[in-house]
Amino acid sequence: xxxxxxxxxxxxxxxxxxxxxAQETSGKTVKKEIPQPKPKTxxxxxxxxxxxxxxSIKTDRYGLRxxxxxxxxxxGLYDKDYKGIEVTGDFRLxxxxxxxxxxxxxxxxxxxxxxxxxxxGTYIKGGFDYNLYQNWxxxxxxxxxxxxxxxxxxxxxLNSYKIYNPxxxxxxxxxxxxxxxxxxxxxxxxxxxxxxxxxxxxxxxxGFSVQLKLLVANQKPSGFDNLYIPGFNRTYDGNFGIxxxxxxxxxxxxxxxxxxxxxxxxxxxxx
Numbered sequence: 527x528x529x530x531x532x533x534x535x536x537x538x539x540x541x542x543x544x545x546x547x548a549q550e551t552s553g554k555t556v557k558k559e560i561p562q563p564k565p566k567t568x569x570x571x572x573x574x575x576x577x578x579x580x581x582s583i584k585t586d587r588y589g590l591r592x593x594x595x596x597x598x599x600x601x602g603l604y605d606k607d608y609k610g611i612e613v614t615g616d617f618r619l620x621x622x623x624x625x626x627x628x629x630x631x632x633x634x635x636x637x638x639x640x641x642x643x644x645x646x647g648t649y650i651k652g653g654f655d656y657n658l659y660q661n662w663x664x665x666x667x668x669x670x671x672x673x674x675x676x677x678x679x680x681x682x683x684l685n686s687y688k689i690y691n692p693x694x695x696x697x698x699x700x701x702x703x704x705x706x707x708x709x710x711x712x713x714x715x716x717x718x719x720x721x722x723x724x725x726x727x728x729x730x731x732x733g734f735s736v737q738l739k740l741l742v743a744n745q746k747p748s749g750f751d752n753l754y755i756p757g758f759n760r761t762y763d764g765n766f767g768i769x770x771x772x773x774x775x776x777x778x779x780x781x782x783x784x785x786x787x788x789x790x791x792x793x794x795x796x797x
Contacts, residue, residue, distance in 0.1 A: 584663055584785045588618045591731065593775025598630065607635040610756075614773050616655060621785075624655040626672060628771075632756035641687040641750055647680020647711075649757025655719070666731075666777075668723040674737070675716055678757045681709040682747050708747035713755045715741045717769070729777040737769035 595612035602609045612630035619625055628651040635644040655672035684704040721735025739758055742765075746752055754760050759767045 586621060586783045586785060587666065587777075587779045587781075588783065589778050589780040591616050591775050591777045593731070593773040595628075595630070595771040595773050597770065597772045598632070607637070609633040612771060614771070614775060622657050624657070624668075624670070624672075625652075626655045626674070627652045628674075628757075630757060634754045634756070635685070636753040636760070638753055639688075641753075642685040643750070643753055644683045644685060645680055645752065645754040645756060646683075647678055647756040649676060649678035649680075651676040651717070651757065653719075655721075666725050668721075668733070670719070670721050670723070670735075672719045672721075673716070674719060676714065676739070676757050678713045678755055680711050680713075680756050681707060682711060682752060683707040684747075684750060687750070711745045711747060711752070712743070713741065713745065713752070713758060714743035715739050715758050715767070723773075723775070729779070731775045731777060732773070733775070734770070734772045737771075739767035739769060741765040741767065 593614045595614060598610040598612045610630065610632040612628055614626075614628050616624045616626040629649075631648050633644070633646045635642070651674040653672055653674035655668075655670040657668045657670050659667055659669040661667060684706045686704060717737045717739040719735050719737045721733055723731045723733035725731050741755075741758060741761065744752060744755070744761075744765075752761055759769050761767065
């Protein structure tokens with residue numbers, strides 16, 4: 527009996543401790559941590575605003591440019607057999623294309639091995655130029671390639687000639703003075719040109735050009751050939767010729783056109 531009470535009391539004590547522990551556990555509240563949203567940075571809250579640069583405005587001038595060939599004008603100072611002058615002109619049609627023309631006069635005496643002749647006449651050339659150069663703002667320089675059609679009307683005078691002797695045992699025959707003149711002669715050709723014009727002062731340009739020519743029509747005098755054609759140059763190389771000029775010209779502005787050049791901006795860097 528005594529042992530029974532002892533076991534009963536121990537069981538009751540353990541049961542009481544178990545109830546107290548259960549009450550303490552149920553009385554506690556479990557707190558869960560709720561993740562807080564991260565504060566937005568200033569760059570994420572507001573997109574970066576980039577200031578747009580204003581577009582550039584380029585003013586293109588259109589007008590007539592008139593000049594003179596200094597090479598032909600000064601050649602007579604050191605070449606007694608030559609006199610000549612050439613006036614050049616071009617008119618700007620579009621941003622890249624120009625109408626171009628040359629008008630000139632030449633008097634050239636050619637002394638060949640067998641004959642001496644003088645060619646005197648006028649010529650005109652007309653065509654277009656294309657500007658290959660991309661100018662900066664407010665610049666007007668030109669690097670051009672173009673084409674011309676040329677026509678000349680002239681006269682030839684046979685001053686003297688020598689008779690060809692295949693067996694010159696007794697030496698060459700003396701030259702025979704002729705003085706015969708042929709008028710109303712004509713010639714036509716086409717040419718490809720390449721040149722440069724640079725603005726040196728306000729409206730003043732200097733430049734040079736080279737012409738490669740092909741003779742397509744040539745009216746010859748009776749008895750001999752045209753050794754020189756005004757505007758075409760000499761004909762020693764058959765139907766092909768080469769020309770050159772060095773010009774100074776003045777630009778006469780007539781009207782203007784404005785061109786808007788957009789400025790490309792870089793996108794804002796990502797953070």
